[in-house]
Amino acid sequence: MDKNVFKDVNYGMYIVGAKNKKNVGCVINTLTQLTSVNPIISICVNKDNCTNSVIKEAKKFSVSILDEQINPNVIATFGFKSSNDTDKFADVEYEMVENIPVLLTGACSYLICEVIDYIDVETHDLFIAKVIATKKINNNVPMTYKYYQETMKGKAPQKAPTYVDDNVSKDNFVCDICGYVHEGPIPDDFVCPICGADASHFKKKEA
Numbered sequence: 001m002d003k004n005v006f007k008d009v010n011y012g013m014y015i016v017g018a019k020n021k022k023n024v025g026c027v028i029n030t031l032t033q034l035t036s037v038n039p040i041i042s043i044c045v046n047k048d049n050c051t052n053s054v055i056k057e058a059k060k061f062s063v064s065i066l067d068e069q070i071n072p073n074v075i076a077t078f079g080f081k082s083s084n085d086t087d088k089f090a091d092v093e094y095e096m097v098e099n100i101p102v103l104l105t106g107a108c109s110y111l112i113c114e115v116i117d118y119i120d121v122e123t124h125d126l127f128i129a130k131v132i133a134t135k136k137i138n139n140n141v142p143m144t145y146k147y148y149q150e151t152m153k154g155k156a157p158q159k160a161p162t163y164v165d166d167n168v169s170k171d172n173f174v175c176d177i178c179g180y181v182h183e184g185p186i187p188d189d190f191v192c193p194i195c196g197a198d199a200s201h202f203k204k205k206e207a
């Protein structure tokens with residue numbers, strides 16, 4: 001199977017927020033609007049992500065729709081770190097709605113959702129949820145997954161449903177946290193522009 005074909009599927013970029021004892025959240029690209037009269041959406045979340053178990057328990061979550069002005073550090077925190085050992089909301093602007101954290105930094109709008117059901121899809125769970133509230137924050141352009149990949153040069157980690165193990169030229173160095181590819185030698189003080197990892201995380205990968 002040529003998995004490169006999946007690169008032709010289009011998505012948006014989102015940060016999901018949820019709360020049990022503490023605020024948790026992660027980047028997703030897998031939101032789909034399923035109905036419009038009483039709006040229902042679905043999101044797909046890896047079973048190993050902390051956010052997955054919190055959504056199952058709380059049965060509620062927020063979705064912030066990311067815009068093109070977002071600081072890449074916010075994606076690095078929410079997309080590559082675990083809420084188990086990081087308070088991801090510590091350095092961002094957010095508000096609590098229905099006792100759910102809602103990221104405001106870098107978001108043009110948000111949804112508040114109540115889980116109706118979920119379906120086991122092997123590595124992930126597909127959560128189906130009713131949208132109970134929405135808010136427009138600003139008129140910035142919503143970010144597409146293509147913009148994240150091609151303009152911001154962003155990558156997706158292995159837990160993202162869209163992860164692809166790209167072949168990389170032998171002269172390139174690959175970040176072992178986020179998969180960012182740097183062409184040529186890595187200076188000692190190099191910091192990954194996507195996830196903030198230091199030079200020790202860059203490994204030469206044979207094609």
Ligand SMILES: Cc1cc2nc3c(=O)[nH]c(=O)nc-3n(C[C@H](O)[C@H](O)[C@H](O)COP(=O)(O)O)c2cc1C
Binds near residue numbers: 026027048
């Ligand atoms: C661009 C991008 C897209 C992602 N899409 C998804 C997704 O749709 N579903 C998912 O479960 N994880 C996705 N991830 C991975 C999670 O954001 C990541 O595993 C995160 O560290 C989980 O955090 P948590 O353990 O605090 O929940 C994506 C990450 C990035 C950077």
